[in-house]
Amino acid sequence: MDRSELKTVLSWASDEGWNPGVSDADVFHAADAGGFFLTCVDGAPVASVSVVNHDSENSFLGLYICRPEWRGKGLGFATWQFGIKHAGSRSVGLDGVPEQESNYSKSGFVKTGSSLRHEGRLGARKSHKVRSFERKDFSALMTLDGRANGFKRYRFLEAWLTEELGKRETRVLVQDGTIRGFATWRACRDGTKIGPIIAPDLSASVELISDIAVVRSDGPLIIDVPEENGELRRELESAGFTVPFVTARMYRGNVPETRHTLQAIATMELG
Template sequence: MMRTATAEEVGLIIDWAADEGWNPGLDDARAFHAADPVGFFVAEEDGEIVAAISVVNHSDSFAFLGLYLCRPDWRGKGVAFALWKHALAHAGERTVGLDGVAEQQANYARSGFALTGATSRFEGAARPAPALRGATPEDLPALTALDETANGITRPRFLGAWLADCDTRRTLVLDGPEGPAGFATARLCREGCKIGPVVAPDGETALALADAAAAALGAEAFILDVPSAQGGFREALKARGFVATFETARMYRGTPPEAADTLYAVATLELG
């Protein structure tokens, strides 16, 4: 049986992701579920969940696929692919994006996904950062607009939850002459601290934002998932001693969004 996951089950799915080494955030379940409460799906056999997936509808025109997981003893039996097709129907005619492991590209291509780039994970030490202020609820419209320009999509429900401070998450804002000009969100994960999204006018500012966001959570090191379009930023990270540890394929089914050059790190590989 295939059905929509409950909010509690979204937490279980994220635990599965942790078991697979994906290193989710400590408070991801709440923000993920808020993005699209009916965008998480499970397959059940004999009353037990054996596979899961998310297809989160961020807007009327864009969705993102992630958390595609299957219990090892149920792999190769067609259950996961049936759930894949069931979940994709939730997106309707929307463009759907995903960040998938490279060895699965051919499988995704058979479902209409085309490769557009890659996302590389960089890990390294934080440095002292300039003092930047924390985001406030009043900043949300401006930060949503910056995120929309950077990603080429609108996702207000996700950002409303993702940018809300809690014990394990902080968002720092860079102010410009006309209001917020950039921001970065840090979140504590099962291992270490991830920073994303990072939206900034240039690479130097992006690094300063990341350092400041890490410092807000007391992290001495951090992880960034950097789009392949930011080649210069990747080189700057390597020059600073960051190491690339993992890469995913960014693929879309449908017309890819028109992103700007201000996105230096994605929010999460699961929801974009």
């Protein structure tokens, strides 16, 4: 699908309550232009899936949607089967809704954990250690992200880290002259999502989130936290964050070796 069709699919995602970013279409498409698939009936789009190849060994599946009036006819699964071929022999990850977990299992996916959506507000505090992303930072952030996620995703980060005024910005944590972490915020249909958050510990994560809260003062902050990151989950929940839903993180093939520095994922659609 092209960018305009992807915008249509993201509007479906909004209808499903997934609350995508207002400029997600361009960034997602830049990550792997050939990784977005659409089924049409009589020229009308009815089902979608994305299978984004991040590198030669790792893909991520998302945007698996069939319009309500077309469900139960096999069109969604046919789209899935066609799209997943794009991954080839790569390992494929996904964040799936609980209702579909058994279906994903039938396609060879195994649950490895969960991603928990957190929504709320954290105290806003400007940090002298946090600044805006600069192009010269790219290599360092690429390395940090690759270590945290277990693989590098060059095309995705190249687009994700590029600022769009009022829509998306990356904040960089610098300690003793060394880049120690970063977080990207993006404006959504409702509130602001923050992710990924790559940081060495809880204190650094909170510093990044609190700094972003200064700029994004309206609406909820939305952070998707891996199940195993109990420290950040407890910190957010003690501050009043709610957990409106949980997804199953599943993989078909080898599971990337993530590190504790993956404080929050970038997006449930692309990993």
